[in-house]
Amino acid sequence: MNKLKGAAILGQSGGPTSVINASAAGVFLQALKEENITRVYGAAHGIRGILNEEFYDINQEDVKELELLKTTPSSSIGSVRYKLKPLEEDDSEYRRLLEVFKKYNIRYFFYNGGNDSMDTCNKVSKFFKDSGYECYCMGVPKTIDNDLDLTDHCPGYASAAKYVATSIMEIKQDANVYDTPMVTIVEIMGRNAGWLTAASALASYKGNGPDLIYLPEVPFSLDKFYADVDRVYKENHGKVLVAVSEGVKTADGKYIPELLASNLAKDSFGHAQLGGTASVLAQKVKEKLNVKVRAIEFSLLQRCAQHLASKVDIEEAFEAGKIAVKEACKGTTDKMVGFKRHMENGKYKCEYVLFDLALVANTEKKVPLNWITPDHTGLTMDYINYALPLIQGDLKAPLEDGLPRFAKLKKVFVEKL
């Protein structure tokens, strides 16, 4: 058992999810119980909050509100998209972090995010170690993209997948309602990995899903797309439902919006800001096939629709946070809490395992190519069997006046030293 006493801090990083706060609840509630942990802080906007010495005093929060974090979507203490510069280029931010950690005697660092965030956590951990500063650094995974390597799946994915599948089923009911032809194209998030778009196949499995599903794992051909739509249009009395990832690219590496506009905005991680894929495709189908087309973009809804969160997802996200704290207090460092799947007599069970941060940072796990049907417009039963256990159970925020009651944190800033 580790005996190092000091404060703990949690940062939330990257795009929010329905369950990133469930992990925060796990971290906070466990940290408040640990003898080693003297104070519990929440960084305002991730790593930037630490650089700016802006963090909230979690010891002042009501436990009841911390419990409500389990069913509060998005990132309650604020998230950030911020990538530290490579140490060899510029070590000033690392030195600043060390200064802040020392000043507040922070000895337990928890970072909740995706690939980039695991990279940040790993870099910070290394720098502290090289500087001789004892600090236990643990990554807690989250990403609706489900693209973290090694772990079976990522917290946040299942809830977003449940939203995608349910909403597509409802859209299918609606889109078929008139006796006039209509091509409906739904755009789903996922920059490089098609996991979230794949979730629309769950709706098809239930008989209410897209006719055509396009993932970024395989090159997208406009000509094949026209031919696919035309075929379904003819077979299906003019009704076509398409699910497409925002990240599909042509064989020469162009995103769909680039086929119309030459410049794409970039976010601060240097990733292209996508969106508009469905509307560009809708416009192109309309021109080419002269049919009525509607584009729908799930936008933010798919990552914050807590009212459709998966109970399995919430519970796992909460556990991941708790385990990160327990492990750090035992002396574990430089690890990410991950999930291993066990199927026992057809029943799903999640085992919590630890992966080296260095191994998960900056790698992306994509949908296996052999889970994509040979015509590249659907998913095999391998995917369905993978995803179904994850979306089970409902656990939505308690209702007040018929509307969700989210956590209300006091968010008292820790006085700057």
Add this chain to the structure above:
Amino acid sequence: MNKLKGAAILGQSGGPTSVINASAAGVFLQALKEENITRVYGAAHGIRGILNEEFYDINQEDVKELELLKTTPSSSIGSVRYKLKPLEEDDSEYRRLLEVFKKYNIRYFFYNGGNDSMDTCNKVSKFFKDSGYECYCMGVPKTIDNDLDLTDHCPGYASAAKYVATSIMEIKQDANVYDTPMVTIVEIMGRNAGWLTAASALASYKGNGPDLIYLPEVPFSLDKFYADVDRVYKENHGKVLVAVSEGVKTADGKYIPELLASNLAKDSFGHAQLGGTASVLAQKVKEKLNVKVRAIEFSLLQRCAQHLASKVDIEEAFEAGKIAVKEACKGTTDKMVGFKRHMENGKYKCEYVLFDLALVANTEKKVPLNWITPDHTGLTMDYINYALPLIQGDLKAPLEDGLPRFAKLKKVFVEKL
């Protein structure tokens, strides 16, 4: 008591809702019990199904599946947007309807829809009466637009309102997550009446809603809009959440998308096909104020999100269908079932009342101007008190594999005579 024996037919018309099938369940299950009613039919795609002699034999459906219609969104027997020509211009379709009704001895006609559909029901009823054909014609209201006159509210509205309020609360959680400025503009359905956009005020009432709400009831000024956004932007550290109706118009009568494009598509009722209001406004705000903006359109989701349906709404829609049948069998005709609100000791109670079809057809009830705040960017407590009782309770489709199990009708066509 009416003794006329004959078949009954239900048509679904206009844009679907989360509860139009709940009314269908009410009509079908009640009609199957009535002695006067010899057969129960469902028109495929409303009035067009009758003109084409395409209707389903509801007597062949399983009662269990008809019960599931209560929690199945959209229009299970198919809807239509079709306006009969004025009788004085062309009576051929009326004569055709009469021919079909006579051929199948249809004596009970139920039409479920909004303003235009009540007009259709009224015209058909009049023609039958003038032709000496005894037939009991009843309107069952539905519209997410909530714009039918006389009735306190319309089935379908409350569920859509609950979706809007809940989703806006979730978006607010998400949109505030970074420490960088962001103007988020959410577009909500409603061609002329702002009822659905008003529902976003429920989120504001719960402390998680839009800063600015724009309804089509008052003229929209781009300059005032820029000033409003700029003010909130400065007051609120660059975070602005806007809810805007697709139907807002400038003082000279232009829809927002018309500010970019000169031609607007029209649907078959002759209504302009809107959409794109949020994205045009986002583009304009970006140009004018040079800030980061995101546009979100709820699109079809807001009218078919059964998973967020209001229990009150489902139960009232179901009752409205049942009562239409009971009344017709008593000899009532030419009426629409409507709702009257009673508040007893702060508890909401709905009384079912009958309105003349002629009075509700083709009139539109808008949000009262004195429910809109003087600065035209919010709603008063009058609206909140009006809407809150309607969105209470959850009643979502039973889950199967974690996903909704919607009704599966056999949809056996009645053999053409």
